[in-house]
Amino acid sequence: MHNPVLSVVSSEELRRLDAVLTVSETHDAVDDAWRDIRSGSAIGGKAVLSLCEDDFWAMPEFEAERESFASERLGWKLSSLYSVNPRFGGVKIIGANAFNRRRGLPRSTSTYLLLDKMTLRPLAIFDGTALSAARTGTYASLVLETFVETPMKISVFLVGAGPVARSVIDCLSFTGSKRIERIFIRSRFPENATRLADAAASSTPIALVPVEDNAALADCALVITATNSRDPVFDDHELARDAATLHLGGDEIPEAYLKRALRTGVVICDDLKTVSRRNSQSVSLYFSRRGLSLETAGPLLGIGELSAPAGWQDSRPGPVCVTCVGLPMLDLYVAEATWEKLVKARG
Secondary structure: OOOOOOEEEOHHHHHHOOOOOOHHHHHHHHHHHHHHHHHOOOEEEEEEEEOOHHHHHOOOOOHHHHHHHOOEOOOOEEEEEEEEOOOEEEEEEEEEOHHHHHHOOOOEEEEEEEEEOOOOOEEEEEEOHHHHHHHHHHHHHHHHHHHOOOOOOEEEEEEOOOHHHHHHHHHHHHHHOOOEEEEEEEOOOHHHHHHHHHHHHHHOOOEEEEOOOOHHHHHOOEEEEOOOEOOOOOOHHHOOOOOEEEEOOOOOOOHHHHHHHHHHOEEEEOOHHHHHHHOOOHHHHHHHOOOOOHHHHHHHOOOEEOOOOOOOOOOOOOOEEEEOOOOHHHHHHHHHHHHHHHHHHHO
């Protein structure tokens, strides 16, 4: 039997051989993933070990800086996302701590291990950080294409200025450049919003407008949050009443908005069980704070899931609130497509 040789793939090699997936290729890989997720031929799970923030701040070298993180979660955790499809298996390992930025490091770093499906022996190790951001940005395309219906060009409000926010801009530029007039960008630190707008301006026809408050929210048909905030990043009254919102971070949305969406609109997760068990985002916390479970109560309340074969596309007048925790199968398909492109480039 053939024994695959483990290949350690650097980001530099991917760039040198032009094997980095384009935005179009990433969308194609993710489309394949959603097809197989909904058919049941791609499965996976997620395990998260959350570490106690008090233990971190109790360390003498860090305790003096605790006050500066009053509005931001450390998100200090070790995560493992594992999945298989008809051809490959994969495991993504993520180490995250928002304090990393103080040391000039990314908040989170991902390492992806791609496996042969039949033997489950490793084929390749990738730096998974860029792969992860790329697949997360495609959620914005999915929400735009499925839930935002308007004959006029729209404005989008993006809260966050990290790698996921950049991927959101790239993905919306690919799928929505004819529908989106401008993207407002807000960050906890205004200079980060300006830096992101400047960096992405040359690669998109959409106007990128850094802002320092939520005044423009009322004019936006789509709102996307990708932050590590401890508290809601907007108030319900600031939104357009029928806006669609996509939440890719933590506890970012107010209960008043979620209650209104449950009562008069549509609430959707990428996968109810995964979001519920992770219990770090507003929609799952809404239930757990009441001694309930999103996994149990969600179906009774009509909360849909993108991973289901049908039903999640249904819409009605009112707000659309979508929460996504990031499915491991999406990572697998992006890693698979990257591996196949690299093998071809290596000849």
